[in-house]
Amino acid sequence: MPVSVTMPRLGESVTEGTVTRWLKQEGETVEVDEPLLEVSTDKVDTEIPSPAAGVLSRIVVAEDETAEVGSELAVISGEGESAGGQDDGEAAEPEQTEPATEPTAAAEGTGPEPEQAQEQPAAQAAPASSGEGTAVKMPALGESVTEGTVTRWLKQVGETVEVDEPLLEVSTDKVDTEIPSPVAGTVLEIKVPEDETAAVGADLAVIGTAGGAAPAEPEPAPKAAAEPAPKAEPKPEPEVTEPTPGAGYNEPAAEAESAAQPAKAEQAAQPAAPAAPPARSAAPAQSGEVPGYVTPLVRKLAGEHGVDLASVNGTGVGGRIRKQDVLEAAEKAKAAKAAPAPTAPPAATAPARPAAKAQPSAKRGSTEKLPRIRATIAKRMQQSLHEMAQLTTVIEVDVTRIAKLRTQAKEAFQQRHGVKLSFLPFFALAAVEALQTYPIVNASMDLDAGTITYPDAEHLGIAVDTERGLMVPVIHGAGDLNLGGIAKRIADLAERTRTNKISPDEIAGATFTLTNTGSRGALFDTPIVPSPQSAMLGTGAVVKRPVVVNDPDLGEVVAVRSMVYLALSYDHRLIDGADAARFLVAVKERLEGGNFEAELGL
The missing domain is CATH 2.40.50.100 (RNA polymerase II/Efflux pump adaptor protein, barrel-sandwich hybrid domain)
Structure with a gap:
């Protein structure tokens, strides 16, 4: 019996989606849960699996067309119904009877029969x-x-x-x-x-x-x-x-x-x-032969990551190589490169890096289509700047104590929680605690309605750099988590966001966002607050530099300390500069106090 493939609900606020690519064409067979098409919404790009096994007998919504949630996208017929299902949707009834008589005609003559059979x-x-x-x-x-x-x-x-x-x-x-x-x-x-x-x-x-x-x-x-x-x-x-x-x-x-x-x-x-x-x-620039059919998207990803598709074992139906397979192969290649680096004395050959940087990008002098996610980001950033009176306040924080705690606890922490202990969970925990003390930074304003809404929880967005653009998965109820819980949630969300396994509901509903611009070496920046949030905290790179400190015995001395800049961008229509400063000072005191021993089991 034919099965209808419908547009799923890809999030609470999502009402429609655009078909960006059909992974199967009419007449092709498909297995249960095998990726059937790719759909793009304002929140996420995702693959839609087939609800049944059979033959894709009819495609209702073509590529680059938009369909509402619940509307029919395609029809899948059973194996025994494939031929009939296709003819019903694609050819008229008179054409069905002609092929039925052609085999007998082919047995009687030798002229046009092969063409008719074809x-x-x-x-x-x-x-x-x-x-x-x-x-x-x-x-x-x-x-x-x-x-x-x-x-x-x-x-x-x-x-x-x-x-x-x-x-x-x-x-x-x-x-x-x-x-x-x-x-x-x-x-x-x-x-x-x-x-x-x-x-x-x-x-x-x-x-x-x-x-x-x-x-x-x-x-x-x-x-x-x-x-x-x-x-x-x-x-x-x-x-x-x-x-x-x-x-x-x-x-x-x-x-x-x-x-x-x-x-x-x-x-x-x-x-x-x-x-x-x-x-x-x-x-296409692969060193060996690739078994089976590979989609252009996978070939593009492989080229960008330098992955040899001939060496990748596909996990898709029939051994098909999927995006996740390429990304995992790229991660393994990075890990393999990082492992021998510290042990091999030829690390002195590291000057090879400048040569790689000097290579011009293949995109120079080219024009490409604006991806849907990038277009959505552009519209929202421009809209946010038009809607808000944004201002940024920067503060400097000494995280030397946290750096020492990380050195002591990182191995035991990774064994206990299964993730690495970076600075980001400390920043996130301190920010969430400050939001509980100063809820105005976590609030949103409706100027037309004349209201200010204070959420009953802290839903922390974490900006993640992906190949498709900046995505912001959300730690819902971050105020209920300890340091280990936040660290695991950050690692999990970041990984699934980069591999496109995140659900639309997990990238919606943030009340405050944290962006780690220091992961790429930036000292600080001035983040743009995404509407309807009212504030966003940017964390810069942690660097060691000489700082004047007040020693109890020696007085003011110059010492090498681990320092970081924290930049808070906020909607100045709702949040005053004093409110922003109080929030940042609360974060600063929590971090410089370094009282995380109980959280780390020390």
């Missing part, structure tokens, strides 16, 4: 096919999209392709996506080379029907159509004579042409002819 597994592409092949056209990838640019051909002239197997990658001003093959066969001609633009409806390539299927194969599944192809041998000629049009892919194309004849003999015996995809996945 049309069966791809009924929706049949109108565009001819005696020479089926045209692959540029689809409409959005209401206002009139053209697209071919960024990469995943198949070259002479290579075989299955129904709905990714054929090429196309980029528009709204979305980057893969175009699946409408039929099974051989790529006879590529009409639009890479980096060239074509209008919607224009022919991109021609898929030959000669190597399609024998009459008896369409009934079980379209994928079987590539097995028997003895009658298709007269048509390899266009494959061999075609030029190699794809820039940067001349060598793979030449190999495909030279191997076209022996490949034909193997097609009838083994459907593993699509083993050609590893050759295409090896093209």
Whole structure:
């Protein structure tokens, strides 16, 4: 029985989501809980898993379109219903009866039967096919999209392709996506080379029907159509004579042409002819062959992190490599690099770092689409500055005692709580305690209603730097946690935010935000307060420097101390400078007192 895939509720205040990418195309099989599509909201980008196993028979909401929560996104049919479900949604009833009679016609004659048999597994592409092949056209990838640019051909002239197997990658001003093959066969001609633009409806390539299927194969599944192809041998000629049009892919194309004849003999015996995809996945700067299909998003992440996809074990269905696999491989690579550094004397070769910094970024001189999350951040930051009268007050804090406590307790703390003990949990705990004493800093103001709201709890937002932009997961009820609890929550939220495993509700509802700008070496900055919050605390880098201190025995002396700047940005319409100063002094006294022995078990 067909199962409807609906837009889930991705947070309390989320009412709609935008489909950014379909990970499966119509006609492809999907397993239970296998990622089916990617959805973007104002709060989070996430993958939507399939609620059932079967065949994706119909996509209702196209990429880059927005749907309300609860609305239908797609329909999944059972394995036995896949063919019928597809025809019902994609082809008219008269077309259903024609393929049923074609096998018998194929048994009686020897003329057009192979072409008719090839049309069966791809009924929706049949109108565009001819005696020479089926045209692959540029689809409409959005209401206002009139053209697209071919960024990469995943198949070259002479290579075989299955129904709905990714054929090429196309980029528009709204979305980057893969175009699946409408039929099974051989790529006879590529009409639009890479980096060239074509209008919607224009022919991109021609898929030959000669190597399609024998009459008896369409009934079980379209994928079987590539097995028997003895009658298709007269048509390899266009494959061999075609030029190699794809820039940067001349060598793979030449190999495909030279191997076209022996490949034909193997097609009838083994459907593993699509083993050609590893050759295409090896093209993008990977040292080895990548097993299976890899999405452009994963390839991009691998390139940014320097991860060799051939060495990654995929945890997705069928061994598919997912984003999490790449990120975990990148973390392991960083850990492996960090381990030998202290032991190897050749650490003196560290001057190699300046060479890496000198390498120019590949993005120089380029233009890319503004990600949805970045656009949301930009709008909110601009809105916040327009709505508030923001002011920043900075204070200097001596954290030498905390630095000594960390040195004493960090190993035992990590064994007990499973996370490293950094300065950030100390700052967070001191800030939460100060918010309880000075709730005006934790409050919000509605100028139109003439009200000030004091929350009954301290919901602490922690700014996390991710590859998609700055995200702020929230420690709800932070005032109820001790130092160890806050440290574990910070580590957990930061990790799941960076790996895109955070839920929308976990990045909503903050009443006060803490941002650790010192993690990148900054002494301090002037944070922008996110509305409707009224204040935000920025912690700078902890550095050692000479400071004048008052020694009980020696009086004023100069000593080396661990110092940090704390910068509080706040809405001056609600919070006065004196309120901000009192709050910062409370944080300062708590940190400089260093009375955390009980929290650390010392």
